[in-house]
Amino acid sequence: MxxxxxxxxxxxxxxxxxxxxxxxxxxxxxxxxLNPYDAHAVEEAVRLRKIYGGKVTVLSMGPPQARNAIRxxxxxxxxxxxxxSDRRFAGADTLATSYALFKAVEKxxxxxxxDLILCGKHAIDGDTGQTGPGVARRxxxxxxxxxxxxxxxDVENRTLKVHRxxxxxxxxxxxxxxxxxxxxxxxxxxxxxxxxxxxxAARYEPSVWNxxxxxxxxxxxxxxKGSPTIVGKxxxxxxxxxxxxxxxxxxxxxxxVMKIFMKEQELFTKAGRKN
Amino acid sequence: xxDRFDVxxxxxxxxxxxxxxTAAKSGLNVLLIERGEYPGSKNVMGGILYRKQxxxxxxxxxxxxxxERPVVEQRFWFMDRESMVTSSYKGLxxxxxxxxxxxxxxxxxxQWFASKAVEQGALLINxxxxxxxxxxxxxxVGVRTDRPDGDVYADVVVLADxxxxxxxxxxxxxxxxxxxxxxxxxxxVMNLPKKTINERFNVEDNQGVSIEIFxxxxxxxxxxAFLYTNKDSLNIGVGTTLSxxxxxxxxxxxxxxxxxTHPMVKPYLEGGETAEYLAHLIPxxxxxxxxxxxxxxxxxxxxxxxxxxxxxxxxxxxxxxSGKMAAEAIVRAxxxxxxxxxxxxxxxxxxxRSFVGKDLKKYKDVTHTFEDHPQYMADYIxxxxxxxxxxxxVDGSPKKQKQSDIIKGFTKDKGKIxxxxxxxxxxxxxx
Numbered sequence: 107m108x109x110x111x112x113x114x115x116x117x118x119x120x121x122x123x124x125x126x127x128x129x130x131x132x133x134x135x136x137x138x139x140l141n142p143y144d145a146h147a148v149e150e151a152v153r154l155r156k157i158y159g160g161k162v163t164v165l166s167m168g169p170p171q172a173r174n175a176i177r178x179x180x181x182x183x184x185x186x187x188x189x190x191s192d193r194r195f196a197g198a199d200t201l202a203t204s205y206a207l208f209k210a211v212e213k214x215x216x217x218x219x220x221d222l223i224l225c226g227k228h229a230i231d232g233d234t235g236q237t238g239p240g241v242a243r244r245x246x247x248x249x250x251x252x253x254x255x256x257x258x259x260d261v262e263n264r265t266l267k268v269h270r271x272x273x274x275x276x277x278x279x280x281x282x283x284x285x286x287x288x289x290x291x292x293x294x295x296x297x298x299x300x301x302x303x304x305x306x307a308a309r310y311e312p313s314v315w316n317x318x319x320x321x322x323x324x325x326x327x328x329x330x331k332g333s334p335t336i337v338g339k340x341x342x343x344x345x346x347x348x349x350x351x352x353x354x355x356x357x358x359x360x361x362x363v364m365k366i367f368m369k370e371q372e373l374f375t376k377a378g379r380k381n
Numbered sequence: 382x383x384d385r386f387d388v389x390x391x392x393x394x395x396x397x398x399x400x401x402x403t404a405a406k407s408g409l410n411v412l413l414i415e416r417g418e419y420p421g422s423k424n425v426m427g428g429i430l431y432r433k434q435x436x437x438x439x440x441x442x443x444x445x446x447x448x449e450r451p452v453v454e455q456r457f458w459f460m461d462r463e464s465m466v467t468s469s470y471k472g473l474x475x476x477x478x479x480x481x482x483x484x485x486x487x488x489x490x491x492q493w494f495a496s497k498a499v500e501q502g503a504l505l506i507n508x509x510x511x512x513x514x515x516x517x518x519x520x521x522v523g524v525r526t527d528r529p530d531g532d533v534y535a536d537v538v539v540l541a542d543x544x545x546x547x548x549x550x551x552x553x554x555x556x557x558x559x560x561x562x563x564x565x566x567x568x569x570v571m572n573l574p575k576k577t578i579n580e581r582f583n584v585e586d587n588q589g590v591s592i593e594i595f596x597x598x599x600x601x602x603x604x605x606a607f608l609y610t611n612k613d614s615l616n617i618g619v620g621t622t623l624s625x626x627x628x629x630x631x632x633x634x635x636x637x638x639x640x641x642t643h644p645m646v647k648p649y650l651e652g653g654e655t656a657e658y659l660a661h662l663i664p665x666x667x668x669x670x671x672x673x674x675x676x677x678x679x680x681x682x683x684x685x686x687x688x689x690x691x692x693x694x695x696x697x698x699x700x701x702x703s704g705k706m707a708a709e710a711i712v713r714a715x716x717x718x719x720x721x722x723x724x725x726x727x728x729x730x731x732x733x734r735s736f737v738g739k740d741l742k743k744y745k746d747v748t749h750t751f752e753d754h755p756q757y758m759a760d761y762i763x764x765x766x767x768x769x770x771x772x773x774x775v776d777g778s779p780k781k782q783k784q785s786d787i788i789k790g791f792t793k794d795k796g797k798i799x800x801x802x803x804x805x806x807x808x809x810x811x812x
Binding site (some may be wrong): 298305 | 384412530533
């Protein structure tokens with residue numbers, strides 16, 4: 107089984123600073139990391155390879171330094187990595203990005219065939235979650251988002267069964283191969299990479315393709331030109347004030363909570379009775 | 382059996398990276414293992430990088446390395462509670478090629494330096510802790526890491542694992558350092574606009590200042606505080622021997638807070654925003670604390686080998702030179718295919734012939750002497766301040782009278798003989 111994982115290098119948004127004047131991300135203030143959701147996607151691909159055999163290939167679009175994110179995937183256990191990198195890809199929104207990735211997947215399909223595509227649920231820098239489904243739609247394969255478990259893959263009959271996270275719990279869906287899955291973090295724990303993987307990753311040079319390496323590309327659909335998204339306004343989210351922790355044995359906690367209710371809601375107080 | 386390399390270097394600080402760079406450049410197959418998320422993420426120093434030893438590894442590094450400012454002025458403050466006597470040198474020639482030294486931020490610099498070693502062909506692995514050396518028949522043949530399938534082998538293992546050097550200790554090369562063999566340094570990086578720094582320190586954009594602060598900055602303990610200018614931040618820190626802190630029951634962060642709020646220091650930091658807080662041990666045992674440096678298949682470099690000149694706050698340069706010399710000895714050993722202690726001992730001999738060994742030897746008694754005789758920090762710096770105050774205060778008494786009062790002031794409490802003895806002792810250990 108050939109599993110393709112689409113990954114993205116992102117600034118570490120846990121520590122990134124927001125420029126207070128323009129409200130844009132100051133990318134120099136945070137190191138570039140592998141999108142955490144994508145790490146889980148790679149881990150899942152490696153897990154499936156262990157069961158069903160085959161190969162895990164990683165695909166990314168980005169500047170040359172995104173090779174480091176691909177190396178990180180090799181640490182996790184990916185076999186190969188391909189980076190599509192070209193100035194003509196720059197400035198892409200999710201529509202243009204999914205088009206470029208789609209073209210690269212097409213090329214990979216021609217030589218290797220692709221049985222399953224995995225993506226992270228979303229990238230932590232944009233949080234849109236559109237690129238994965240966009241690639242699936244262009245390929246004409248089913249997109250299954252928010253996957254928390256791959257229950258079974260039947261390589262012979264070309265079907266698979268997955269659990270999708272939904273608001274009330276999860277739903278179990280059967281689909282066909284190839285499908286595109288976007289995964290949640292709870293799908294697995296990213297394992298502590300063995301040393302031989304680390305050494306292989308340090309040595310690894312991913313293949314780098316530019317626009318001309320892809321077939322039948324409509325340049326108008328790439329990069330800034332192919333991106334109809336307009337950013338209207340940006341503002342940092344309001345910081346939550348944080349919760350108050352109540353500790354102690356259950357009785358103490360109940361008393362503490364009741365005290366708050368009584369004070370806030372004016373329950374059992376003179377002021378409250380008047381209402 | 383895992384992968385095999387010519388050299389495994391443990392630790393991507395200045396010593397380890399210099400060693401990896403030099404060895405890889407000579408064509409050796411090098412694995413550089415770093416425990417941090419990236420080189421520099423766990424490394425701490427006051428912030429002065431010395432041009433000379435760095436240049437011997439990468440000529441004209443200043444053209445591409447992420448440096449902060451070339452230091453054009455070195456100031457020394459001898460500080461009391463409400464006063465200080467200062468001396469300084471400012472030379473604009475230090476602001477031009479080939480420069481003298483630079484301020485750097487280690488998180489950026491070490492990362493860059495390691496990337497240069499990688500360019501030379503060294504393999505860098507981060508987030509991996511070496512837990513022990515693999516020893517066979519008394520020979521170090523590789524290292525064991527905390528990762529699954531974590532054994533890896535090499536002809537020579539270079540221990541550049543920093544001040545604590547648990548690996549050196551586990552090989553029996555040294556014992557646990559005593560509290561008077563290490564200093565504890567705490568520091569903060571404080572963001573401040575470039576323009577404010579330039580005005581406050583009287584410099585241009587590409588000029589930096591280093592200030593070493595003695596006396597009340599350590600509340601009389603053996604140690605110093607420092608204040609260095611980066612591009613748009615300041616490094617403020619203080620370090621004293623661990624034994625001193627224990628004796629005085631001082632908490633390091635209290636001491637740093639004391640320095641930051643000292644009336645002589647505070648105005649320089651006004652409006653600064655703390656961006657990072659760092660703490661680290663510095664090996665300051667000097668010559669007498671240097672451990673065994675060479676064994677069969679193993680050498681020790683940098684802080685792990687106690688290569689620090691506490692008096693001139695030099696350490697990273699000694700680390701770099703030791704790393705380079707170790708690599709050269711390993712290259713030589715590779716040529717003859719012999720990695721025993723006898724061949725690798727070339728490193729030790731070269732090291733003691735170089736400025737590293739010579740400077741360590743020159744100051745071999747300094748730390749211990751000043752540690753045993755706290756009067757230098759605790760008494761003489763306040764006396765110096767009082768003398769200056771007396772001499773420069775215009776109060777109608779004749780200058781000759783002032784001079785004789787000052788000399789009397791110096792000897793009144795201690796007696797002439799004690800003072801003379803103190804002076805001779807200081808001269809002897811420093812000469």
